[in-house]
Amino acid sequence: MSVAAARHVLPGFRLGMGYTILYLSLIVLLPLAAMVFKSTELTAAQFWAIASGERALASLRITFGASLLAAMINAVFGVLTAWVLVRYPFPGKRFVDALVDLPFALPTAVAGITLATLYAGNGWIGRYLEPLGVKVAFTPLGIVVALTFIGLPFVVRTLQPVIEDIEPELEEAAATLGATRWQTFARVLFPAMLPALLTGFTLALSRAIGEYGSVIFIAGNMPLISEITPLLIVSKLEQYDVAGATALAVVMLVISFVLLLAVNGLQWRLANSRRAGARA
């Protein structure tokens, strides 16, 4: 099927498409290409040595591991938060709703410092956790906390309009058919939310992978333990090892891209199986 040949209600397909490609090229593709190009200054062996170095691998593990964990936590509590914000009227609802956006607006460094202060051994929360043997600040757990904080709005904001669209009648219909509350949630509501939840999860995950500001204040940044890849890249740059930094950046880029592609593929399959059904 030729897209351009089909008649559209709105004119300007060619022009619009042209601008889109130009814009994406300038804003996204060009810098990334330059980065990849820069990394070709290294030989394959050098590249591999940097990418598979012990410190690099540890940082990648912590970056992607913590990001995935944070995105999952956000997925669970994001559903809950969005549900409560949409479905229940309560005093101060607007205030709580505005609160959700704060992690978007706050400078990430401020968030990092605040969290670190709260969770440090003498902080408001840390002082109660420390005796229990739970150390949050300056550990990988701290990274998860920071990434959860900055990723929260993504899940909540993508889910809210979708939950608003779920008619209360669906729940009532399920109840008249004998479904328990849990069955109604698991079989009716959750599947309806799932595509949006995946989108929110992906956004939170991407944001967490690229996060720098808030993490470096709470992580402690101990090599091999709580050092994230973005920090490693910055420290390489500070040593004027530009090629080394780009090598790490390219590795991150590839992993992120594969990850996002996988989630998108999942989403696409989900949407497709629903839409197409038995069209054949």
Added chain:
Amino acid sequence: MSIEIRDIGKRFGDFVALDGINLTIPTGELVALLGPSGCGKTTLLRIIAGMESADTGQVLFAGEEATHLHVRERQVGFVFQHYALFRHMTVFENVAFGLRVKPRRERPAEAEIRRRVMELLGLVQLDWLADRYPTQLSGGQRQRIALARALAVEPKVLLLDEPFGALDTQVRKELRRWLRRLHDEVHISSVFVTHDQEEALEVADRVVVMNRGRIEQIGTPDEVYSNPASPFVYRFLGDVNVFHSRLQGVWAEIGRPPSGGAAAASAGSGGAAAEGGIAAPVATDDDAALAFVRPHDIDIVRAPQAGALQATIQDVHAIGPSVRVELAHESELIEVELTRERAEILALRKGEQVWLSPRQVRVFAVPSGGEEFVSGSGI
């Protein structure tokens, strides 16, 4: 299973949605709750289903108290105006839903579920759509699937909330007949809510006409149409010409002198029959009264005759099989509906002076003291 509603009342804030509703629905009957929007009919249906709780009164299923039973335990099938199908499930899974959520020991085996679902899809004549998703179906098909889904759990009562409200006229008519046939087949006590009088009259065994949270009349479609209990019912069931007048003047107003030979009036409920004269129920002369005449109960004649009323033709529209004539009598506008044949014979023109002869008139007197209407009818 029979449904009994005893003295149900419900308020939303200051708004009285239902006020002392008493209604018994015998087993196997198809009952229509008919009324304008905001009359409380949907609220009543939702209270029967258990989705809404009444402030006062009781709901009994087969003589047993069900007022505080959870929706899940009431064994009612509910069909929503906007279908409420599960969009992420196929048609098959939608219908199977009620069977799959049963507790494990009651849940039928997979093969049995398949058989039951296909049987139901066969009943609604859509078994060929089993693998489709609701979004791929037309409105009429969706509503039939919703009905099959509701029937899958073998409910004791079937409740339908404006089931055809979102469909276009053609499909609506078709589904109406289809629902009637289906009801005759499965014979389950059913209540459906509608604001469409034609729908209620065509489909239901009995019609419950509601207004402002109260029941105005309960009766067979024929009863409520030909013998409306109140001016409201008269107005709501079809077009009507209303003449405001004094009771004594009623007949003069519509062209029938009290002693006129053609005038034979008999009083309705609560009134004494008066042969060959005015229906003079409990109300005295000079009380305010309303006279109701259906547009198709008026004939147009060219020559003055006893009991006819002079009027000027203002407009003539041909609407489908009938012709609607708008006439002015003094300041009042009168609508008359003629058959096409009759209209052709008369060959009416705008501005013409003609005489109107009513075939059936119904008078509701408004006693000066209270709100109660006393009715009488003239034939």
